[in-house]
Amino acid sequence: MFAYVVRRVLATIPVMAIVALFVFSLLYIAPGDPAAVIAGDQATPDDVERIRASLGLDRPYLVRFGAWVWDIARGDLGVSIFTNLPVSLMIKQRIEPTLSLMVVTLILAVSIAVPMGVVAAWKVGTFVDKFVMGFAVLGFSVPVFVVGYLLAYIFALELDWLPVQGYTSFTQGFGPWIQNLILPAVALGSVYIALIARITRATMLEVLQQDYIRTARAKGAGQRSILFLHALKNAAVPIVTVIGIGIALLIGGAVVTESVFAIPGLGRLTVDAILRRDYPVIQGVVLLFSFVYVLVNLVIDLLYTLFDPRIRY
Amino acid sequence: MDRRTFLKAGAGVAAIGASGGMSAPALSQGANARTLRFVPQANLANFDPIWTTQYVVRNASVMVWDTLYGFDENLQPQRQMVEGEEVSQDGKTWTFKLREGLKFHDGEPVRSKDVVASLTRWMPRDPMGQLLRTLNEELVAVDDRTFRWRLKAPFTKMQMALGKNATPMAFIMPERIAKTDPFTQINEYVGSGPFRFVRDEWVPGAKAVFAKFDGYVPRDEPNSWLAGGKRALVDRVEWTIMPDPATASAALQNGEVDWWENPITDLVPVLRRNRNIAVDIADPLGNIGSFRMNHLHPPFNNLKVRQAVMTALSQDDYMGAVVGNDPALRKTLGGFFTPGTPLYTEEGGEMMKMANLERGKQLLRESGYNNEPVICIVAQDQPITKSQGDVTADLLKRLGMNVDFVATDWGTVGQRRAMKNPPNQGGWSMFHTWHAGADATNPMIYNAVRANGDGAWFGWPNVPAVEAEVPNWLAATDLAQERAAIGRMNRAAVENVVYCPTGFFLGYQAWRRNVSGIVKGPIPFAWGVSKT
Structure with missing residues (x-):
């Protein structure tokens, strides 16, 4: 029984990894731009672009995914783009x-x-x-x-x-x-x-x-x-x-x-x-x-x- | 433990719970009267009024951060943190002196160096600030209470720039915070306004709390919008975010909240029937509904096609969809600026009021329109854009245009509208939005009316005749000159269809009758508001 529980708990790791990959990829390909939302309706395209760069959203997929996985591995879920809170x-x-x-x-x-x-x-x-x-x-x-x-x-x-x-x-x-x-x-x-x-x-x-x-x-x-x-x-x-x-x-x-x-x-x-x-x-x-x-x-x-x-x- | 002992113990625990633990914490009448419970228009998801231009952030920020000048209800800038100013004879050097006794919420005095750092951060993010930056020769602190701004050319709208209520406002922060890059969010919220932000109680998406700042010294003049004495009459202002209007309505009726910033028009009759609730117009400057056409690509790079659409559209149809049939809430526009403000004009604006479908069809035929698809992107999660989008789709179909209606959300519209690609390559032909009336009172803060091509707002209209009037307005020395320049600008903007205004609309606010001091304004001002 104990061995079974341990096996099942360990099995959550690949499941979570697949979920992580899936969620990250879906969000990456989904349309929408947080920088545009932050900048507001009166912002110029240049403002939006600068905010996007400051948030690191202009980096390539693999770089962003790698950074996120590295943070997760260290127990850090990251910081909210909007609230600046963990x-x-x-x-x-x-x-x-x-x-x-x-x-x-x-x-x-x-x-x-x-x-x-x-x-x-x-x-x-x-x-x-x-x-x-x-x-x-x-x-x-x-x-x-x-x-x-x-x-x-x-x-x-x-x-x-x-x-x-x-x-x-x-x-x-x-x-x-x-x-x-x-x-x-x-x-x-x-x-x-x-x-x-x-x-x-x-x-x-x-x-x-x-x-x-x-x-x-x-x-x-x-x-x-x-x-x-x-x-x-x-x-x-x-x-x-x-x-x-x-x-x-x-x-x-x-x-x-x-x-x-x-x-x-x-x-x-x-x-x-x-x-x-x-x-x-x-x-x-x-x-x-x-x-x-x-x-x-x-x-x-x-x-x-x-x-x-x-x-x- | 046998069964009887267990049951007795359980009964004992229940009795303790019923006698004390289960009772609600008593909130005395006085404490309740000192807390103003407010339902804002949206979630306070972040709290940096320079980094973002969202109105909800601006509305919270005016409580926490003060400004050098403030607009009064006549849209005139009045001194606020500033005690006085001197302008050199050539109009190029402004010397400002701060009021005595200004303090930040951390107890530090407000010094000139804080002002210099704050204005330096604000300038790149604000249209008027950007203009000031191009004119800037030197902005320096002379002493703790004096700072000087030397410009390359006279700038008569200085007080307007520093006191306007359009976002981003020129808020004054401590130097250490203001040194943050303007495109990076601050994470310390220390201001010198009448309320301080209670960061520990902030739950983004749910709650924000502001406590009265005892160290605030209000001006002696009576309060008028952002000008005069900002007197906090309650100890706490609690913002509760309620995404569902029906819930907010029920909470207001039940006395669980005191003031609701933007009740939807459907619920207003219900609120009016409740004798404990008052309902009135929220912001007399209202909003201008609009859709923008992409001037870079067919079919809207063709002036006649744009004119066909503007000629055919009925503002009545749009406003009916947005705010219903309440005549107190809507007005047909003949100009681009905010009605009721000094610069509003209908010069050359006949086409906007025409609502003539047949004439529109004729113009479309003359334009040579070749059935190119119109990619109409419409955010469905914003009731105002959704209802306008539905009306537009119907209008274009009746005109005989080939409409590709893209129903999406605001986040996607925000991204897609920035793309200059042709519509069939991920670009767009038109999108819907609205402009706060407070942001449409003059051409320097009104991005949407500008037509400077690549530098213009989304849609990138290029109309030199519109742009030619901006320096004329800036150089105007009296209202008559200003109005003349704006009249010519309005005519050029209409003739070239910079964008299509769909009508002017107002919104309501509602509050419990035990709350007093609420005024109509572009911002829900918490000072001067008391509760019994």
Whole structure:
């Protein structure tokens, strides 16, 4: 097991290298010029050219790529073209809100979606099942920003229960922290809840047909025990897989959610950087996201062993 | 630990959380009233007003850095850091004296050497500064409070150059910072303005904080825009960046922010219905919508084709797309300069107001237009350029032109418009933008109207008759002479279609009614603004 973990961690290095090459090359060939954005609309072509030279953007591809890789190898993600701040500092400033949003969304989604899916499978064909499936279709169909606006309108503007926007650090207390996260987490979690609930239902339906469930019933096991101890544990592997895949969904959704709720997270940092062509920031954030994704996959692979003792690495 | 002990411990932790840890930090009424929460037009992504000419950077910078002179609401430069000035009889030597008591935020006094270094950094980046650089004989510090500028020729617009609000403004920084190359970004933000920049709280893209500078000595005169006493009436100004207008609107209605610089027109009726919110015009100098044609390549190197387009275009169509039907927000232009300012003229501007499609078609036929493709590059991420681009594409098609509509983003437009290649080799035929009215008040700061060929702004128009009037305006000794020169310039610019103005438009600002002192101006001035 330990050897497996070490192998998987080492395997992230070539993956990250490929991601780095890919991202750098894509940005290099993509149109757009940060120097023009910096210089502003009134700048002359000469001004733009001088700024481009001062930023080193006039250097050849290989020279720029080599310099960037050398910096990365030394643990330096570079300096933002626009803010003149280290990319690592900008990520540090933004990581807490995004992490908080993702964790709260994850907890909220799993704690709602899994029981929903289980109950829908148990009451298959009934009104409860149809309601859960209807909710899932709605969750898939309505865009995150629409859900966000609706929630903000009802719970912030009309009822005045929660703030419309912003983020308060966890260090300033749990109350203000969670107040700012409830609406964004619900908005972001709607798709995620739909996805997990559907998968849970489908997997549970299959498991509930198995012989050992019939045996458990025959032995007089209670419904709750059958559903949550016998069936859910055996249905867990695909559910955990979907939860893991869904983290990529969360990263994508966080971009929109952070904009709608003015949360100063990594999603907004990424979008701003892309629009301005702030190459070091884009490269740094994409590398971070890919690393997180690789890590999440590793954790999920390890979780399989918890739910299914037959799986060994 | 058994189950009951665990549950008890959990309940205890929850109780502690509910009693203290979960409650929001109390912000006293006084503290709240001393913080002005502002939603700016854009993200403060960097903070060097010389390195970049973005308006949002200029708007933040006026709080932190002071200027020698400042424009008042009549667009007249008034003394600000300067106590007085003397001009030699031949008009070539200016001697300035700084006010007493000027201090930087690090406690150091503002000295003449700081001014010399700051102006030296500013000159290469500013059109008026560049002119001053060509005239420059010697710029020296005489003593700590006196500096002298000797020129090769008289320059009557000196105070205007040093006090204008168009970017880049001539901000005064400490010498050690001002010695940075003008094309390299500074990384220390020390000024002598009424607010200091709280760098530790700056999260680019999210938040910027400015704290009142207790060492600032305002002038005695009443405040008027960038002139007079800049009195900070709040302790902190917090900028919160909100990319989504609906969120900013909701935050303003909910009292989570106090002042929103640029609400979109669609949301203004909602804000007006809220009795706690006031809405008014933000900047009376407004903006001029425009598209520029590439004078170097077909089809727009042909004057008749350019005239055909200008003759056919309807400014009403453009302004309807940009700001809707609110008549308070739009005006049809007959000239290139900002309406309502001293130099605005409609001399020779009939073609701009014609909106005659049939006449346009006739001119196009006479031009010999041979169905060359028009590469129309349009930034879709800027609502103003997007809506103008849609109107133009429709107009050109109705005229009978072959339009290749390139939908892209502003970053790409910024890069592509600098290319002089033919349109089918990576170049372009036209792009859309807009000019702040504050930047279109005279020909020295108004790049877009200049027509000096290779030295001109993108599109590179070459119209000697336009350029001939620039020195005439500079040499003018009174407003009548200035207006005469600008009238001739306007006529030449229209006849040769230097570019196509698409109309004049204004924008709104909105604020909570417990905030007072907000004025209409080209910059959201934070001084003089208080909150209860």
